[in-house]
Amino acid sequence: MLKNLGTARSIFLVAGFALVMGLLGPMPAGADENCREVSLPDGSVKIICQDDGGDEGSGGPGGGGSGGGERTCEFNESEIACSSEFGVWDGRCYARVASPQPPKSTPVWEGNDDGVILECNPPGCVGGPAPCPDRSFYWSPTAPAAPGPSAEELAQRAVAAMNLTMGEIGSTPPASTSDPNAVGTIGLPIWLWIADRAENTVGPITREESDGGLTVAATGTLERTEWTLTSASGATVGAITCDGPNAAGTPYDGRNSAEPSPTCGFGADLNSSPGSLTLTGTAHWVVEWQGGGQSGQITVPPQSNSTQVRIGELQALLRN
Template sequence: MLTVVRRLVVALAVAALCVTAPATGASADPECHVNPLTGTCVIEVTDPGDPGDPDDPGDPGGGGGGGPRVCEDWDGPIDCESELGTWDNDRSCYLEVADPQPPKSDPAWEGNSDGEIYRCMIPNPASPGSWWTTYVWLGEPPEAGPDPAVLAQQAVAQMTLRAGEIGMNPSGEPEAISIVGVPTWLWVADPDEHTVGPITRSVTAGGTTVTATGTLDEIVWDMGEGHEVTCDGPGTPWSEGRSDDEATCSYSYARSSARQPDLEYTVTATSSWTIAWEGGGENGTIPLSFTRSAQVQVGEIQAITIG
């Protein structure tokens, strides 16, 4: 059967910048393309579709319109890919290339000299979790099911992760004035599953389900005067009556911003995430980072002694 790929473009609302790092595991990390005008992060992932049977006028398909390949055994839907191989609906078994290949004299070759011998794992309906094993000849590889790594990227796109709004200063307004030597509280002002997690999304196609969970690892605050603060959570919002000892993320400036452009420091908060996914017999992790910036003025209180 022929296979076509159509593009699924999903926009993630990000205030300033989305950065991807190399993925680990079986997946390739989704690429985040940032629109410099809107700050929108666009992730492109492939969506395997079924073009239909070109020899069957009643099955036009086209452009993925037929949907992804569906795999079924006698009990219903089954994963198209697993650690046992690729499911074959006609043979009702998981196929995997036999290693080593038997000699050409083996009856499994059926007199053929091309192609390969595949191990055929047939589920035993009388004993769930057990399998019958036989060997078959195939002239060409079986049709593959949906790529779990692609489904993982689709799950990431559905999370609509974004950089959180910056909460800063006791007033909560980044534009307010901080004071030299006085702790400036730092926090995410709009905490929800999209900005601080955790968040879980699942995608199912062709009988394969991939589940991805995003977790916020840390937020690195670049305070604009050459120092950074690393916090392992979204921080604690300031409120009236709270002691500075209750701040879970804060920074004390050593000098005022009087000599800075526009009399302000630029504060940048970078949120680092890990997306862990599994399904279809595979698993992996995808690291992502989101960044937002704000300006802050820092003043200095001077004491005057009158004799």
């Protein structure tokens, strides 16, 4: 019984101590190496303490670096974005120039006449209301560096540098614009291919973009090519999709014209409409990217190209 009373008394004392400390407010910064004082524009002081006793963060203004061309920022040993709508990560919070700037007579200036007062927003502010209720302010000799582009923004730059497109159309019969006398025969297979083979027409193509210590590599692949054959009235008389390794098609090599393309083309059954037809090829590209410890995929808007072909009928002449 005495032992139980002693235990209860200890619990009571601990609880009482916690209650008193809660009423007195946060401990002074010097009492805990994981706490720091932050002066507010009105002259009051806020104590901010670390949750887990670890480092508050890494990375200087504009995002720290871990080397290797990859920029990373951390808080409580977890990776976070190096910039947000609340500013640039400065190693302890997302910092941005306070607006408006408080009067020079306020304690937050620490007696300085130069420099700038920064608004300090902890990671918990991200995605929340603005202004952040947990923000604080401090003096800095310089404004934070402008945030650099994100990994995805660099990937988009790489895509733009690729100049991905639908190449020139190769077909049997050839386009009438390039050979006015070219006429295909109804009922024969039509071969289809991309004639101007290059990185940006058939792939694969790789580009890199770097900015602010961050490098992103992106590779574009021609995922598929969609082909349509339409009549003068706009009716679709043939449609196929060639994908994967067959997306670029196979150039016609002069073999027996009755043989279908080994990779991409209209079969004889789809070549049944004589006349002047519009042949359209639409390229679908996919770009995979990685950098800065991130990766992703970008679907490029379809790229199209069209040409005219003529299909005729063979006439048999009987003579007596």
